[in-house]
Amino acid sequence: MPLRFLAFLEQIPYPEIHILRMFGSYVLIFRGEAVYATPSPIRYCPLMYKLLKEVGGPAASRLLEDFRMEREIESREGLLRLINEIILSQGAYRPDRPLNVCEANVSFGASEIMMDALSGHMIDAAALVMNGMGSVLTFTPGTTQGVVQRMTGCFFTTPHSLLLDRCLEEGVYPVFPFTGSIDPLASAREALRLGIRRFAVTTAASYNSRLDEIACLENSGSVIYRLALCATAVDRPTAAKMSDHGDIVWSCASSHVREVVAPRAIAQVGLKIPVYIMTQRGFELIKPRLKAIDPQFDAETVIPVTGGRRPVICHRGNRLEMIPADQIRDSCSDCPSPLI
Template structure:
């Protein structure tokens, strides 16, 4: 691998982590103190400290090769019921969506039509800020039905990914994004796309308003602004500790499709949103 092999992710608590040549070289400061989801990781983050987050990332590198040429790209079981990758892989499996535009370490933006590929990449990925091309990972993605937007640079450009999906003949396209501005651009250019907002911790109120207006599904993460803004007009909330809000009928249908598919016990009841769980990320920011 060359000196270009650098990957930047925002992990638990929106903590900036830099990985170079398979090694964690820098860990920033988490924005939150506690997260119930992070405590359930395969390598749990019981305390939001740079050292605990470093151990978590190093565990991911060892277990499935994150940000290395050994990166595994397929997975089956759900990590959570209503995670973005779980919802999208379920919708593609049911035939409600043709493809999902997601981002992977080592490949950047890609179009996926294989539910196991969607889950294998998204279910294991933290907020990906920047990545470098890893030919072995790109080849593995392509072998499993994925189309990488730019194999030479591994650029992350979700709007261009939707355009690629349309060029490939897909019509029912979902796309994940952590950027409110990008979500607005996608909505303007591709009115029928299903936009899924992810990685919203620390989002400003202005961006929360913009994201909620543009997106079909919004994951609240540890964002107080998303909870406040989305709850006013959401059609449905899935989950309580880290809620996912359906802002449109299309988003609602994806959540209800997942409910119909799961074998887990589910409770459904009317309530004034947002509904909070006994445990939530702390502090909300």
Template sequence: MAEHMLEMAGALVRVRDGEIEVLTDPKVRWCPLRSGLYGHGVESRKTVESVLRGHMEELGMYGPHRVLELSDRPVSFGASEMIADAMRSGLVDAAVVVCEGAGTVVAARPEVVAALGAHMTGLVRTEPIEEVQSGLRERGCILLDDRGTIDQVEGYRRALAAGFERIVVTITGKRAFEAEEIRKLASASACGQAGEGPVIFSVHNLDVSEDQAEVLAEACDVVWGCASREVREVVGKRAKLQIGISIPVYALTDRGKRLVLNRALAFDESLVMFRATLPYGPEEKLPEMMD
């Protein structure tokens, strides 16, 4: 019986043997992205459970029949969509991501990255699902172990050891320290990437402190604003590029900009670009937190 802990809309959720238990109330009152994707208004334990149940039914998440390849791009400017497009364009060789039932995963195929990240929220910890692990290994992925360990620093080390050079690593804002450790590892590595190091994406950044936001601004290439005022005020002001308004995505480096703009190039719908002081976005379009 595998147990998984995750965060969704700020609520702590446990999934055990296919059963969902929302342990705490959501911290987000209303999210424009979730509202647009799932049709919910005010968030509650019931909406969190409903959305997660939909993910489990659609992609087999948290179970042995999990979808491990996907061509769809459900989020306009999501991390997995951005990474998958960068792989297809030859800008990225491998990505260090996470998957329930497997933990940290080094993946080199865009359709696998797309499947793992399509509806992934803040995975806190996970237990092994043998079918997921074997399916990922059959698709050329590298796992840290059979226990479902999540350690993005070690994942980056494994990616380097496997010979990958252009690597994207995803972290979460609450583990901002991993970005600093990855930068140190890249600098110290004799087999690094011609001095460039990895591209670091920070996702699931709700509830980060101001100090953590400072670390993200210093060490990351692309940071998702989520519903975090700290990220908008600290990271947004230092960004070179912002894409999206309601859930802004901030590129802090030229390499981050390249991957964001590459996603824009592959985006099928219309976009507008203009100069602005960052962060940009009226308050009424941003997510609302619970009182």
């Protein structure tokens, strides 16, 4: 493509548009303001409860109560208000936000797992999604966590020229620098084209249905770890693809994932929102994260297996412990509700 044409494309002003997902609701951000939210299909999510309590104060408490009581209009208005007053006002979508951060926000988040896998030299890159830039490749622990931070799911975004410059300065590789497209399959292909042979890629929501296509890219000279996210409301065929082709699968508020994926999992981390480990290499990928959380936890003694003896690794105070799945009496006392 001629350089003059590329320069011309760069000058076309995009309206700032992002679509994120929070509490199961898709939220439209237009020119820096959250303006529309779809009805949320769930009333309660322990992870969102924790995050909103941390960042939102009284406004978050009111919002959580509106969700719990199924006040649709109030909850949608409250969600928009909280995003505008708390999340956007703190610079979460600003192009000058930090892009190199090693602080873990959740115990078993995808970016946290990839961050620690990079630190442990298990992978050489991560293919993930960044608001304001779309699909990107990261190569360091700090940028892997930094480009995501507290993002709860980004499904559409438009590129920002300042953010592009900062990505290049930080060593973040935008796959679609002029359009901000989100395409994990294209990200995996680009990583391979660049000669990267060990990397992790995230897929979310309906894009999990293309996990088999990403799996087909792998050959004897490459390892592509596949992390399947944002499963709330996925259909049963998509859950089957996640089970067949994911290395690590996040259950979110999905009933199909719990029905289809869980029985085939060889290990699990977390109880409230189970993260299912589907392959031995998926278990190896998560080991650096387990060590970062609890240096005294010996993951080498854990034997991955399906069925009632499936190891479930969870928090007990500040420590991690392993419990066989069949010894957990009430595994869903604080889970997302309802499961859909």
